[in-house]
Amino acid sequence: MPKAKITDAEALAFHIDPTPGKFEITPSVPMTTQRDLSLAYSPGVAVPCEAIAENPQTAYDYTNKGNLVAVISNGTAVLGLGNLGALASKPVMEGKAVLFKRFADVNSIDIELDTEDPEAFISAVKLMGPTFGGINLEDIKAPECFIIEQRLKEEMDIPVFHDDQHGTAVICAAGLLNALHLSGKKIEDCRIVLNGAGAAGIACIELIKSMGAQHDNCIVCDTKGVIYQGRTEGMNQWKSAHAANTELRTLEEAMDGADVFLGVSVKGAVTQDMVASMADNPVIFAMANPDPEITPEEAHEVRNDAIVATGRSDYPNQVNNVLGFPYLFRGALDINARAINDEMKIACAQALAELAREDVPDEVAMAYGKKLTFGRDYIIPTPFDPRLIHVIPPAVARAGMDTGVARRPIIDMDGYEQSLKARMDPTASILRGITARARKNQATMIFAEGDNSQVLRAAVQYQRNGYGQALVVGREEDVKAKLTADGLGDAVRELRIVNAANTEHLETYKDFLYERLQRQGFDHHDIHRLAARDRHVFASLMLAHGHGDGLITGATRKSAYVLDRINHVFDARASDGAVGVTAILHKGRIVLMADTLVHEWPETEDLANIAERAAAVARGLGLEPRVAFVSFSTFGYPVSERASKLHEAPAILEARGVDFEFEGEMTADVALNADVMAQYPFCRLSGPANILVVPARHSASISVKMMQELAGATVIGPILSGIDQPIQICSTNSTSNDILNMAMLAATRLGKR
Numbered sequence: 001m002p003k004a005k006i007t008d009a010e011a012l013a014f015h016i017d018p019t020p021g022k023f024e025i026t027p028s029v030p031m032t033t034q035r036d037l038s039l040a041y042s043p044g045v046a047v048p049c050e051a052i053a054e055n056p057q058t059a060y061d062y063t064n065k066g067n068l069v070a071v072i073s074n075g076t077a078v079l080g081l082g083n084l085g086a087l088a089s090k091p092v093m094e095g096k097a098v099l100f101k102r103f104a105d106v107n108s109i110d111i112e113l114d115t116e117d118p119e120a121f122i123s124a125v126k127l128m129g130p131t132f133g134g135i136n137l138e139d140i141k142a143p144e145c146f147i148i149e150q151r152l153k154e155e156m157d158i159p160v161f162h163d164d165q166h167g168t169a170v171i172c173a174a175g176l177l178n179a180l181h182l183s184g185k186k187i188e189d190c191r192i193v194l195n196g197a198g199a200a201g202i203a204c205i206e207l208i209k210s211m212g213a214q215h216d217n218c219i220v221c222d223t224k225g226v227i228y229q230g231r232t233e234g235m236n237q238w239k240s241a242h243a244a245n246t247e248l249r250t251l252e253e254a255m256d257g258a259d260v261f262l263g264v265s266v267k268g269a270v271t272q273d274m275v276a277s278m279a280d281n282p283v284i285f286a287m288a289n290p291d292p293e294i295t296p297e298e299a300h301e302v303r304n305d306a307i308v309a310t311g312r313s314d315y316p317n318q319v320n321n322v323l324g325f326p327y328l329f330r331g332a333l334d335i336n337a338r339a340i341n342d343e344m345k346i347a348c349a350q351a352l353a354e355l356a357r358e359d360v361p362d363e364v365a366m367a368y369g370k371k372l373t374f375g376r377d378y379i380i381p382t383p384f385d386p387r388l389i390h391v392i393p394p395a396v397a398r399a400g401m402d403t404g405v406a407r408r409p410i411i412d413m414d415g416y417e418q419s420l421k422a423r424m425d426p427t428a429s430i431l432r433g434i435t436a437r438a439r440k441n442q443a444t445m446i447f448a449e450g451d452n453s454q455v456l457r458a459a460v461q462y463q464r465n466g467y468g469q470a471l472v473v474g475r476e477e478d479v480k481a482k483l484t485a486d487g488l489g490d491a492v493r494e495l496r497i498v499n500a501a502n503t504e505h506l507e508t509y510k511d512f513l514y515e516r517l518q519r520q521g522f523d524h525h526d527i528h529r530l531a532a533r534d535r536h537v538f539a540s541l542m543l544a545h546g547h548g549d550g551l552i553t554g555a556t557r558k559s560a561y562v563l564d565r566i567n568h569v570f571d572a573r574a575s576d577g578a579v580g581v582t583a584i585l586h587k588g589r590i591v592l593m594a595d596t597l598v599h600e601w602p603e604t605e606d607l608a609n610i611a612e613r614a615a616a617v618a619r620g621l622g623l624e625p626r627v628a629f630v631s632f633s634t635f636g637y638p639v640s641e642r643a644s645k646l647h648e649a650p651a652i653l654e655a656r657g658v659d660f661e662f663e664g665e666m667t668a669d670v671a672l673n674a675d676v677m678a679q680y681p682f683c684r685l686s687g688p689a690n691i692l693v694v695p696a697r698h699s700a701s702i703s704v705k706m707m708q709e710l711a712g713a714t715v716i717g718p719i720l721s722g723i724d725q726p727i728q729i730c731s732t733n734s735t736s737n738d739i740l741n742m743a744m745l746a747a748t749r750l751g752k753r
C-alpha cells in the first residue's frame with residue numbers, strides 16, 4: 001500500500017495556500033535606503049553592466065546567472081498525462097523549480113512557452129541564453145524534444161538538458177545497476193523490454209545499451225506494439241535506431257521470458273499476466289507518472305520474486321529524475337560548465353548506485369519509519385537523503401573538469417564538499433526529524449477542541465499522514481457539521497470522537513479530580529462541571545488516565561487560561577518546573593527561546609532551570625546547546641537592576657556543573673552574531689547562541705511575535721517542557737498546519753521530563 005494517501009482537495013489546497021503557486025522571489029541584497037537604491041539601480045548598476053560588456057565571464061560574478069536555471073516546457077507531454085498545453089504544465093514546472101532550490105540550492109524559474117513549433121521554441125529559448133546558467137527542458141513530447149535539445153545544445157554556450165530524457169535515463173541506469181546486482185544477472189545477458197519510445201524511453205535505452213545491454217536483447221514498444229525492423233507505422237528516426245530483428249509484435253509477446261521491464265509510457269499499460277510470464281527475479285521499473293504501468297501491489301501479487309520500482313514518492317524504490325537534475329545542475333553550475341555531457345551523466349548514475357549500497361543515515365531511516373538497507377526495497381537512494389547534495393555534485397563536477405567543459409575548474413574539492421553541506425538549510429532536517437519521530441511513535445493524540453475547524457483539519461491530517469490515531473473531544477453532530485462544511489465529510493468515520501456522554505470513564509475522571517481539588521474550594525458540583533463540560537479539563541483527564549498519549553489544545557482560548565485549566569489535572573506551574581520553549585526558524589538558522597509560556601518573571605534560580613530545560617529540548621532536536629542569557633546589557637554594562645538576574649544566572653549553572661555551553665548576560669546581537677561576539681574574547685560560547693534565555697515572558701512574547709510578523713520566521717512551539725505528559729498549547733492564531741506541527745511535537749515527547 002502507498003504510505004500516505006492524498007486527496008484531490010488536499011492537492012488543490014496545497015497549491016492555493018499560503019499564496020497561489022509554489023514559490024516567490026525575494027531579494028538577496030538590502031533594498032531599504034537611498035544608498036541601497038543608488039548601488040542596486042542607477043547609478044551604481046552601470047558599473048557591473050560595463051564590466052560584463054567588457055568581459056562577459058564576469059556575469060557569473062555580478063549577476064545571479066551562475067546559479068539560475070530555467071525550467072522550460074510547452075506542455076506537450078506533461079508527466080504521463082499527455083498534451084495538456086503550456087499553461088496547464090505550469091504546476092509541474094513550478095514544482096521542478098522548487099525541487100531545484102530545495103534539494104540543491106539552485107535558483108530556478110519556470111517558463112511555459114505556448115508553441116508546438118520546434119523552431120519557435122528553439123528561437124525563444126536561445127534568446128534567453130544570457131539570463132541563465134543552465135536550461136532544463138521539461139515535458140516536451142518526442143520526437144520534437146530531440147530536435148529542440150540537439151539544436152539548443154549546438155547553439156547555446158550553457159548546459160541544455162532535457163530532464164525527461166537524460167535525468168530519467170541516469171536514474172533508471174543507477175537503479176538498474178543495483179537491481180541486476182541483487183538479482184545476480186549481467187546486463188549483457190538480460191532480455192530487456194522498454195515500453196514507451198518517447199523522450200524518456202529513447203534516452204533510457206540508449207544509456208542502457210551504452211552500459212552493455214545488447215541490441216538484440218532489447219525490445220522497444222510504443223502505442224503500436226513492438227518496434228521491429230521494417231515497421232512503417234508511427235515510426236521516426238529515433239525509434240528506427242532501436243528497431244529489433246524479431247517476430248514479436250505485441251508487448252504481451254515481448255514480456256514472455258523478459259528479465260527487465262522498463263515502463264515510461266502510461267498508467268496501466270502492463271497486466272499481471274504479462275508480469276507472471278517474465279523470467280525469474282524479474283526487474284520491473286514502472287516509471288509512468290503519476291500512475292505507473294502496473295502498481296507494486298499488482299506486480300508482487302503474481303511475482304513475489306520481482307524487484308519493483310515506480311516514479312512515485314509513496315512506494316519504495318522511487319526511480320524518478322528528482323534524484324538527478326538538481327545535482328547534475330549543481331555540479332555543472334559550480335564549474336561554470338558549457339554543457340552537461342555523457343561523462344557527467346554516467347558519473348551521476350554511478351555515484352547514485354554506489355550511495356545506495358552504503359549504510360543509510362538514521363535521519364533517512366527515521367523518515368521512512370524503518371532502517372533502510374541495500375536490498376529489493378531499497379535499490380536507489382531516497383530523495384530526502386542528506387548525502388546526495390555533497391556526494392553527487394562533486395562526482396559530476398569532476399567528470400566535467402576531466403572532459404574539458406569547465407570554465408572554472410574547482411581547485412579545492414574538499415572545500416567544495418564542505419560548501420555543499422553548508423548550502424542546505426539545517427532547519428529542514430530538523431523539521432523532517434520531528435515528522436519522522438512522530439510517525440515512528442504512532443501516538444494516540446487527543447485534540448481537545450473538536451468544535452474548531454482548524455483543529456479538526458489538523459486531526460484529520462494527523463491521522464491521514466500516518467502519525468497515529470486522532471481522538472477529538474467534542475459533540476458528534478458538531479464535529480460532523482464542521483468537517484462536512486470543510487469538504488472532509490468522509491473523515492467523520494475515520495476520527496474517534498470522545499465526550500463526557502460517550503466515555504465510560506467519566507466517574508473515574510471525576511474521582512481523580514475531586515481528590516486533587518477538594519481542598520481548593522471545589523465541591524462535587526464544580527467537579528462535575530469541570531470534568532463533563534470543560535473540554536480542556538476533560539482532555540487533560542483523558543491524558544492523565546492513559547487514554548491518549550499526548551494532548552493538543554489552546555487554539556480557541558488564550559494560553560494562560562488553558563494552562564490554568566490543565567493545572568487542575570497536572571502540575572504544570574512554574575514552581576513544578578514547567579517551561580515553555582519556542583523554536584524560531586529563519587534563514588537557515590534555528591534559535592530556541594525560553595521561557596515563552598510559564599514563568600512570568602523568573603528569579604535567578606528559575607533562569608538557570610529554564611536554561612537546563614531548553615538545553616534538553618535542543619538536544620532532543622539534534623542541536624548542541626549554546627545558551628545565552630539575554631538582556632539589554634552585556635557583561636555587566638550598563639549596570640541595571642533589571643539585568644542583574646541574567647548576569648547572575650551563569651554562576652548557578654557553573655556551580656551545577658552542567659554539560660553544555662552558557663554565557664551571559666548579553667544583548668541579542670552579541671549572542672547571535674559571531675563578529676559582534678568576537679569583541680568579547682573572554683566569552684565562553686564557541687559560536688553564536690542557539691538558545692536565548694530571556695528576562696521575562698513579556699520580552700519572550702514580544703520577540704517571538706516580532707520575528708514572526710516582521711521577519712516571516714517559522715515559529716514552532718511553545719513546547720511545554722518539564723512536565724510528565726506531552727501537552728502542547730497552540731495559539732488562537734494557529735493555522736491547521738501549525739496545530740498539526742504541535743501534534744507532531746507532542747508525539748515526539750520532546751518536552752517530557
Ligand SMILES: NC(=O)C1=CN([C@@H]2O[C@H](COP(=O)(O)OP(=O)(O)OC[C@H]3O[C@@H](n4cnc5c(N)ncnc54)[C@H](OP(=O)(O)O)[C@@H]3O)[C@@H](O)[C@H]2O)C=CC1
Pocket residue numbers: 076077078079080081139140141142163164165168195196197198199200201221222223224234263264265266267269287288289290310311319320321322
Ligand atoms: N519516473 C521518472 O522519472 C519519469 C517518468 N516519465 C514518465 O514516462 C512517460 C513518458 O514520458 P515522455 O517520454 O516524456 O513522453 P513522450 O510523449 O515523449 O513519450 C511517450 C511514449 O509513450 C508511448 N505510449 C503512450 N501510451 C502507450 C501505451 N499504452 N503503450 C505503449 N506505449 C505507449 C508513446 O507511444 P507513441 O510513440 O506510439 O505515441 C511514446 O512513445 C510519462 O508517464 C512520464 O510521466 C518521464 C520522465 C521521468
Ligand SMILES: CC(=O)C(=O)O
Pocket residue numbers: 078079080139163164288289311320321322
Ligand atoms: C518525473 C517526470 O519528469 C515526469 O514524469 O515527466
Ligand SMILES: [Mg+2]
Pocket residue numbers: 079138139163164
Ligand atoms: Mg518530466
